[in-house]
Amino acid sequence: MKAVGIIPARYHSTRLPGKPLIKIAGKSLIQHVYENVLKSKRLDLLMVATDDARILECVQQFGGEAIMTPENLLSGTDRCAWVARSIDADIIANIQGDEPFLDTIVLDNAIALLERDSEIGIVTAAKPQLTEAELNNPNIVKVLVDKNSDAIYFSRQNIPYIRAAAALQIHPALQHIGLYVYRRAKLLNYVTMPQTTLEKIEQLEQLRILENGEKIRVLLTDKLSLGIDTQEDVKKAERILSHHEI
Secondary structure (H helix, E strand, O other): OOEEEEEEEOOOOOOOOOHHHOEEOOEEHHHHHHHHHOOOOOOOEEEEEEOOHHHHHHHHHOOOOEEEOOOOOOOHHHHHHHHHOOOOOOEEEEEOOOOOOOOHHHHHHHHHHHHHOOOOOEEEEEEOOOOHHHHOOOOOOEEEEOOOOEEEEEEOOOOOOOOOHHHOOOOOOEEEEEEEEEEHHHHHHHOOOOOOHHHHHHOOOOHHHHHOOOOOEEEEOOOOOOOOOOHHHHHHHHHHHHOOOO
């Protein structure tokens, strides 16, 4: 099976305008993300999908592959699907453009899972053992899974409500990591679905998949993943890189 990685990158961000081009330890964020994903052993092709000429030029300058997409696409998933329609691939990995420390072993495991199990159509990732601060941070998305490791629900809230604290040994919520690996047909079908109620309420597009009765398999990783959403996140990333913690 041919697997293609797509990093959707838009210039406009509410909290960090021009986020993909922000410098971290001397390199743009998009370059850090791209070079990290190149560690994957199962991707046949990697490209950035952007609606901004500045990002396109930046990627080309450091030797990466990039493609321009229409400006009116609503989300990174729509951007990935737009590219997927015109390329020959069986598996499409939607890789968040603001997570420079993604564990590429999880990416490779997700691709391998789709290759060997035809019943699975979508795979994402999550990290266990959240701190109390992380559980209560609405910028950190939590996910609950069932006994098959399929997602039950995603939320910005601290879930589930703990009514019987004495029965709790390990908190069941996992920190969702922004990686989605799709069978191409699943991705193309997903973007034809209308937005759903829970998706709109939580502002989490993956809930559209669950609300339509589809499953998302969740792979676990204990490796750090830091999404860059604020200037404080930029400083954290610089500290991580300077101490070679990844």
